[in-house]
Amino acid sequence: MTGMKIEKISGKGVYVAGNDIDTDRIIPARFLKCVTFDELGPALFYDERFDTDDNSKHHVLDKSEHRGAQVLISDANFGCGSSREHAPQAIQKFGFKAVIAESFAEIFHGNCTTLGIPCVMMEKADRELIAEIIASDADTDMIVDIEGLKVICGNHVFNVKMKDSAREAFLAASYDPLDTLLVARSAVEETAKRLGYA
Amino acid sequence: MGKNLYQKVWDDHVVGQLESGQYQLFIALHLIHEVTSPQAFGMLKDKGLGVAYPKRTFATVDHIIPTTDQSRPLGDDMAEKMIQVLSDATQEAGIEFFAPRSGSQGIVHVVGPELGLTQPGMTICCGDSHTSTHGAFGCIALGIGTSQVRDVLASQTLAMDPLKVRRIRVEGTLSTGVTAKDVTLHIIRMLGVNGGVGYAYEYAGSAIENMSMEERMTVCNMSIEGGARCGYINPDQTTFDFLKGKERTPQGAEFDSAVERWKSYASDADASYDDEVVIQAAEIKPTVTWGITPAQSISIEELTPDPEAVEGLDKDLINDALSYMKFSANEPIKGTKIDVAFIGSCTNGRLSDFEAVAKLIEGKHVAANVKAIAVPGSEKVDVAARALGLHKTFEAAGFEWRLPGCSMCLAMNPDKLVGDEICASSSNRNFVGRQGSPTGRTLLMSPMMVAAAAIEGQVADAREVFGLE
Numbered sequence: 001m002t003g004m005k006i007e008k009i010s011g012k013g014v015y016v017a018g019n020d021i022d023t024d025r026i027i028p029a030r031f032l033k034c035v036t037f038d039e040l041g042p043a044l045f046y047d048e049r050f051d052t053d054d055n056s057k058h059h060v061l062d063k064s065e066h067r068g069a070q071v072l073i074s075d076a077n078f079g080c081g082s083s084r085e086h087a088p089q090a091i092q093k094f095g096f097k098a099v100i101a102e103s104f105a106e107i108f109h110g111n112c113t114t115l116g117i118p119c120v121m122m123e124k125a126d127r128e129l130i131a132e133i134i135a136s137d138a139d140t141d142m143i144v145d146i147e148g149l150k151v152i153c154g155n156h157v158f159n160v161k162m163k164d165s166a167r168e169a170f171l172a173a174s175y176d177p178l179d180t181l182l183v184a185r186s187a188v189e190e191t192a193k194r195l196g197y198a
Numbered sequence: 199m200g201k202n203l204y205q206k207v208w209d210d211h212v213v214g215q216l217e218s219g220q221y222q223l224f225i226a227l228h229l230i231h232e233v234t235s236p237q238a239f240g241m242l243k244d245k246g247l248g249v250a251y252p253k254r255t256f257a258t259v260d261h262i263i264p265t266t267d268q269s270r271p272l273g274d275d276m277a278e279k280m281i282q283v284l285s286d287a288t289q290e291a292g293i294e295f296f297a298p299r300s301g302s303q304g305i306v307h308v309v310g311p312e313l314g315l316t317q318p319g320m321t322i323c324c325g326d327s328h329t330s331t332h333g334a335f336g337c338i339a340l341g342i343g344t345s346q347v348r349d350v351l352a353s354q355t356l357a358m359d360p361l362k363v364r365r366i367r368v369e370g371t372l373s374t375g376v377t378a379k380d381v382t383l384h385i386i387r388m389l390g391v392n393g394g395v396g397y398a399y400e401y402a403g404s405a406i407e408n409m410s411m412e413e414r415m416t417v418c419n420m421s422i423e424g425g426a427r428c429g430y431i432n433p434d435q436t437t438f439d440f441l442k443g444k445e446r447t448p449q450g451a452e453f454d455s456a457v458e459r460w461k462s463y464a465s466d467a468d469a470s471y472d473d474e475v476v477i478q479a480a481e482i483k484p485t486v487t488w489g490i491t492p493a494q495s496i497s498i499e500e501l502t503p504d505p506e507a508v509e510g511l512d513k514d515l516i517n518d519a520l521s522y523m524k525f526s527a528n529e530p531i532k533g534t535k536i537d538v539a540f541i542g543s544c545t546n547g548r549l550s551d552f553e554a555v556a557k558l559i560e561g562k563h564v565a566a567n568v569k570a571i572a573v574p575g576s577e578k579v580d581v582a583a584r585a586l587g588l589h590k591t592f593e594a595a596g597f598e599w600r601l602p603g604c605s606m607c608l609a610m611n612p613d614k615l616v617g618d619e620i621c622a623s624s625s626n627r628n629f630v631g632r633q634g635s636p637t638g639r640t641l642l643m644s645p646m647m648v649a650a651a652a653i654e655g656q657v658a659d660a661r662e663v664f665g666l667e
Contacts, residue, residue, distance in 0.1 A: 018518075019511060019514070019515055020391055020392075020490075020491050020515070022491075022627075022629045022630075024608075024627070024629045024630070024631060024632050025629065025630055025631070028609075028631055028636070029608050029609045029610045029632075029634070030609065030610065030634070032233050032234075032261075032610060033233075033262060033274075033276040033277060033280065033610065034276070034280075035236045035237060035240070035279060035280060035283045036237055036240060037237055037344075047630075047631050047636040051636075052636060076392065076511070077391060077392040077395075077425070080391060080392065080425065080491075081327065081627060081629060082326075082327050082608075082627075083234065083325060083326055083327040083329075083341035083342060083343055084233070084234060084343075085234065085237075085325075085343035085344040085345060086234075086344075088343075103392060103395065105392070105395065105425065106395055106396070106425070106427050107327060107341050107342070107343065107422075107427070110342075110343065110346070111343035111344075111345065111346075114343065114345040114346065115345065163359075164219065165218050165219045165220050165359055168218050168219060169218045169220075172217065172218065174216075174217060174218055176345070177216065177218070177220070177349060177357035178245070178345075178348065178349050178352060178353070180216050180217065180218075180222075180357070181216075181222060181349055181352070181353040181355050181356075181357060182247075182352065182353055184213055184214055184222060184355075185353075187213050187214055187222075188213050188222075188224060188250075188353060188354060188355055191211065191212075191213045191224045192224060192251065192354065195210060195211070195224070195226065197224070197226055197251075197254060198251075
């Protein structure tokens with residue numbers, strides 16, 4: 001076991017609207033010049049949040065009422081583009097513990113899962129309602145229930161979807177697969193030999 | 199019922215099923231570079247693990263390397279450090295590193311194929327989404343994140359869910375002036391940027407079969423831009439001819455027996471697919487993006503879309519894109535003034551890309567207001583191009599001939615747009631800020647169309663500029 005079971009995430013939510021938000025927007029390429037992921041949090045959505053002189057553009061993530069939000073909400077095809085793990089690393093290091101969207105790009109989804117960030121799919125009308133609730137009270141508690149496939153926001157309960165294998169991995173604390181992959185060393189060796197790779 | 203290539207390669211490389219329901223997949227070839235991989239070595243150290251199969255991993259440097267002066271130490275301290283960390287880590291692990299000036303450095307997706315490391319029937323991965331390029335040889339080639347790079351280094355395997363397979367048949371003959379780049383942009387336009395989620399794309403049909411290996415790589419390269427996790431083309435005689443005599447392919451009788459094995463991976467005639475799309479080659483025209491996703495493209499003859507003509511999500515997407523691009527609806531893309539022209543990248547930075555353009559630009563000159571750069575995809579491409587005198591043709595036409603690297607595709611090196619400059623680009627992404635300026639604008643197109651735009655100083659129809667019929 002590499003991590004802890006992830007069954008429920010609770011905290012405030014923040015809605016970053018937009019479809020096809022790509023990983024270059026989530027973290028611009030110049031911040032990829034690093035040899036560890038430790039310092040990436042502040043770079044999240046940098047060019048959306050700051051102008052070229054580093055002055056705040058008063059992006060929703062920088063509004064004081066959303067400080068400390070743990071659930072990031074966005075729209076369709078979130079995380080498309082590059083395979084850079086810097087994107088989910090920046091999301092995690094900024095403080096988010098789950099992402100809700102209409103849909104996710106595949107590599108991004110896989111990277112999030114490995115890092116223990118559940119990617120949850122929710123219908124547009126439901127996301128819009130959550131956005132309204134948050135807009136009227138940013139402190140509204142949200143609960144992302146991985147086991148029950150539900151999101152609770154204020155007095156509302158929403159059904160959500162998750163990729164089965166990811167959901168099971170969170171519940172079994174096996175979302176970081178490395179330890180599991182190392183178990184089958186001899187079977188790996190046999191496969192390598194059979195294919196002429198060893 | 200027969201099997202398609204994806205199923206055959208998958209079945210061959212599966213080690214077993216994991217408790218999560220995912221499968222453990224053996225990775226035949228692992229490629230790494232300086233941006234997404236050095237961190238993985240740190241993760242391994244933290245866990246006290248070593249590299250399981252160092253001979254199955256190869257490293258090079260491409261994203262951060264400057265294309266003007268590559269003398270060491272590099273002017274950018276962090277860029278230098280990234281190369282150094284990769285160099286040290288690979289040396290310690292016994293991984294071969296194609297360093298700058300080794301004669302084999304280049305964009306990782308140019309290097310693998312040109313050395314013959316990329317071979318049919320392999321599972322290939324790299325911490326880079328354009329790993330799909332290698333699918334041109336009949337491979338399952340996957341872009342992965344850094345934690346997965348760590349997994350592959352530690353175990354030579356990945357935890358994966360199987361993909362569905364969509365066959366995309368491009369049938370018939372491409373018109374003059376229509377290239378592999380136009381084919382891939384057209385496919386993405388038809389199926390959308392997330393149309394491929396959950397799928398591997400099998401590109402087939404006579405137009406694909408008639409392509410050279412370098413053209414096939416261009417098509418597979420942009421699979422990820424259509425949301426597909428990977429894309430591939432069945433190996434055939436064109437594939438085997440390309441691989442024959444390459445540095446890292448088997449030689450002599452061993453090559454012949456390898457070919458027999460490679461052939462067996464091709465999709466069976468009665469293979470089944472989860473989906474099929476047929477596109478008529480004759481319908482594809484020289485294509486240019488007008489927006490901020492690779493699916494937001496039109497043919498050179500069309501007008502920018504009208505958001506009022508559509509409803510819902512599409513309307514928002516079109517409005518956002520036009521606003522960022524500072525374009526109006528219902529305007530021809532042809533005639534759009536450009537500031538920069540870029541030919542290069544893992545999509546279109548191979549020898550045949552430069553050869554095709556050199557033939558066209560001979561005796562012509564880049565417009566006065568345009569900065570034009572040609573960046574070979576690897577040291578080998580550079581050497582081969584120079585041997586043919588192509589660099590002289592480009593320079594005489596007003597292009598700068600640069601040193602190999604990713605260059606202006608992604609703004610991790612000094613080649614960047616400034617302000618809201620417009621770049622006619624042979625690369626693969628036109629995302630907001632992709633080319634290094636938060637307000638920079640990218641128009642994706644074929645190398646031939648980039649050359650036409652460079653010469654005219656505005657987006658132009660290469661068929662007219664170069665008198666192609």
